[in-house]
Amino acid sequence: MNTTISSNGLPQLPLPTTSTDSSASSQTASTSSSNAAASPPDDSVKLTDSARALQQASSTDSPVDTARVEQIKNSLAAGTYQVNPNAIADRLVSIENQIGNK
Numbered sequence: 001m002n003t004t005i006s007s008n009g010l011p012q013l014p015l016p017t018t019s020t021d022s023s024a025s026s027q028t029a030s031t032s033s034s035n036a037a038a039s040p041p042d043d044s045v046k047l048t049d050s051a052r053a054l055q056q057a058s059s060t061d062s063p064v065d066t067a068r069v070e071q072i073k074n075s076l077a078a079g080t081y082q083v084n085p086n087a088i089a090d091r092l093v094s095i096e097n098q099i100g101n102k
Contacts, residue, residue, distance in 0.1 A: 075081040
């Protein structure tokens with residue numbers, strides 16, 4: 001599995017400048033190519049359990065009802081979304097009772 005990492009809007013760091021001396025640059029090029037041939041880079045990523053859980057939660061198989069989300073977005077944009085404060089209060093009390101009973 002490959003994951004692309006972007007700069008997220010952060011500025012890119014400048015690349016190191018190279019010497020204008022042709023003998024030094026050719027020596028550097030031959031050294032780096034021989035090092036690359038001798039030992040290939042060992043790039044690997046190990047995900048923690050938390051990262052795996054976050055990845056699974058953000059996958060397309062998540063239990064989010066995208067149709068309901070779009071419906072709520074549209075009603076918010078139109079100014080027609082109705083908030084039921086009694087339902088919110090009932091759920092908060094229910095959560096509080098669950099936490100208090102543990």
